[in-house]
Amino acid sequence: SLTMGVAQAQEPDLSEPPEIDGEVITEDLGSHTLRLGIGLAESSPQYLSSQYFADILDERTEGRISVEIFPNSQLGDDVQMMEMLQTGSLDMTYPSTSPATTYVPELAVFDLPFLFPTRESAVEVMNSDVAQDMLDSFEESDIKALAFSENGYRQLTNSVRPVESPEDVAGIDVGGLTIRTMENDVQLSIWEALGANPTPMAFGEVFSAMEQGVIDGQENPWSTILTSNFYEVQDYGSETRHVYTPFILMMSMQTWDQLDPQYQELVQEAARKSAEYEIQLATEYDDWSREQLEERGMEITRLNDEQVAEFQEAVEEVYDEWAPEIGEDVVEEVQSIVADVQDE
Ligand code: KDG
The missing domain is CATH 3.40.190.170 (Bacterial extracellular solute-binding protein, family 7)
Structure with missing residues (x-):
């Protein structure tokens, strides 16, 4: 199989949350x-x-x-x-x-x-x-x-076709994927830049919208795609990690x-x-x-560095459009914290 020789991820251990320590407030300060x-x-x-x-x-x-x-x-x-x-x-x-x-x-x-x-x-x-x-x-x-x-790194899923490039999202001859986004204008810009038809929608409506074919896909961390059963109505996943x-x-x-x-x-x-x-x-x-999703039959595309770079280039304009709105100072401050961590 394709996963031969690849280390399996460990199942999360839910039996032992961190011990609860610290002082107990014994006085009655209201209920x-x-x-x-x-x-x-x-x-x-x-x-x-x-x-x-x-x-x-x-x-x-x-x-x-x-x-x-x-x-x-x-x-x-x-x-x-x-x-x-x-x-x-x-x-x-x-x-x-x-x-x-x-x-x-x-x-x-x-x-x-x-x-x-x-x-x-x-x-x-x-x-x-x-x-x-x-x-x-x-x-x-x-x-x-x-x-x-x-929440985490968000990954793309859809019910139409495997996606390994922005062209697959835009579907040059067949039309762009209709992708649910969170209710947020930057997210909208990302999916517009990729040639999708983005549709902002509340999370609670996403499963049935996919089931009914109102949308082709959505993006969320693997854990959400698993725990909200999206794999039941989405055949394809791509490890895009496009936003955290x-x-x-x-x-x-x-x-x-x-x-x-x-x-x-x-x-x-x-x-x-x-x-x-x-x-x-x-x-x-x-x-x-991600492994659980594969076991449940989702076809997951891992992207190599060049493929990720293609996505990254396609959405670069989002920075030009939004950094001034967010505040250049905030964006630069965050980028410098990131750079410091990466240099360590
Ligand atoms: O409880 C959190 C959810 O309501 C939502 O924020 C999850 O990432 C999410 C989404 O796609 O809406």
Whole structure:
């Protein structure tokens, strides 16, 4: 077989999340049930780390703060749930940065294609002051943004044909692929530059839109393609890694303001710890998910350096178009952090 001699990725070990340590708050500072809505499924790293977030708060408040997680866009999509945080009708959500750019435009730096050559460079940027400033900026919109974590490198899937070049996306004689994008203008530009017909759409509608043939394809990390069962309606995958997007765990400011300062501090700490765990899980899931998809019959095209370069060239214009909008200073700052990591 083609995989002969290639090391198999290890199955993620879910049995042992990091130990919960730190002080337990024994004093009764009030009881809270926090509702957290996410778009992804129960088996996703996002859900599993949210569960860990819930466990930390439960253990360290003797059960006084409990977190109820609602997966699969049950309570709404990223855009709707962020609006619900603003009105106070939902306590927490965990969106992609891409639709959150309506609140904090600088976040669109993460939408620039081929910005992060390695996961380490992306993590370094998420831990930087420039990223912390972006989290802080949500306060103006009555949202307490707690932590960045990993959504990950996004890969293209479709139901029409194998894709190994921008020409395959554009389908010179047969027409471009209709690709669902997140609700974000930079993402739209990327797929326009590649000659696709991009269609912005909420995550929760993607599966049925593919099933019904309303769209040909979508792009997401392998873990999402696996855990949201997209392989059932998508025969082809391409390891394009065209963009790395994060998640942000966030809370309604109305909820935040109701928490005792000691609880606020604990929630912030639990958010950071669960975000770290999420990044660990997302990393473990990535290659393993790709192999699981292949085992389930998805035909996955790996791209060589020249093929990746073709995609990269085709979307270069996205930088010219968007860097001035995002802010040249922010883009340069992020690029210099990336360069430093790569030089180490
Ligand atoms: O919970 C997160 C999802 O709602 C969404 O952000 C996932 O990457 C995503 C997408 O493609 O919309």
